[in-house]
Amino acid sequence: MADTTKEKIIDLADHLIRTKGFNAFSYADISAPLAIKNAAVHYHFPTKGDLGISVIERELQSLALHIRKWEKMPEDQQLKKLIDIFQQRSKLGTICLVGSLTPDYDTLPAPMQAKVQEMCTGILQWMTQCLEKGRAQQRLHFEGEAYDRALMVLSNLLSSLLLSRVLGGNTFQRMSKQLAKDLI
Amino acid sequence: MADTTKEKIIDLADHLIRTKGFNAFSYADISAPLAIKNAAVHYHFPTKGDLGISVIERELQSLALHIRKWEKMPEDQQLKKLIDIFQQRSKLGTICLVGSLTPDYDTLPAPMQAKVQEMCTGILQWMTQCLEKGRAQQRLHFEGEAYDRALMVLSNLLSSLLLSRVLGGNTFQRMSKQLAKDLI
DNA sequence: TTGCTTACTTACTAATTAGTCAGTATATTT
């Protein structure tokens, strides 16, 4: 998938953040599988925070790409597409960046904290609009402010991955089905 | 609050897990503030996993005590009491153990993984019963299976603390109010 | 009073951590 070393490092770091968490992986966890030296990782990403920021930025770009791709779909379908992305994560046994990085928030370097914030507000902003438009067209049904509902939806998606890993089995299916039933 | 060294260690570890995460705190973070030596912590808790397990067990006991105290209250009130506990956490800026430990699940020693599982299933079991009884008495209103709804409620409580820390301000209030409105 | 338990301290280890710096081979540019 990735062909440059830099991309391979981001790929691996992304996977490590989603499986072990930001504080539980080391430069050795990246350099060893790629058969490069520690210093090579530092060449591309001087600090661990720089690496973390690149991982978030790539995720943000990837998400922006998906959202643009869904632009002409009805809002309930857009929401289902987002759920699909989380379902793929569930199958892989990996969690989302929000679920991985918000618990570690206080330990992150300041520039990374800012990126985590940017990621959360960005996702919520899109989701708020999606819910609002969907409700206006009576394709989505919920009570209260759209932003509040967006918080709940993000919450459910995020937690479904966390709880799936611990409770296993059909936890993700149960939660995503209930989420869809409640809204559509 | 705690008078023995052992209790003080558990207190501090609990706070560190909720603020920094299990992998981001060290024995030094515990021994230094208590003005004891590293080895003293190891005396009470041979491994870090042992300490983590004790923290979870104390939380489980504390929760069991609360639940017993609420036994004779109507189910909607019991749920509100649980939300109150999370609100206190939100004020302190600390997250819940489920929110802190499930993202790190894969990195935890096996006996601690088992305890995390026990904690999740225990909370969900109580909440499922609470929701079911509450619905039977028409004091709580929701669609679908009670267990599925319990997953969603736990999800919202857990995430409200995670997102509060990043988004700040009224995030917890928004989410907990919406949660109560949806159910009661 | 002798022995045993509890709750530590002193002093340590081996491993791992993020990060540095000087060098080098290979392209690319001038």
Added chain:
DNA sequence: AAATATACTGACTAATTAGTAAGTAAGCAA
């Protein structure tokens, strides 16, 4: 052909990590 930039390697470092082993002071028990 000379200079420069890119993408590394080799060889470190200082700090921190969880964990250990031996010793000790105080209290309690036989």
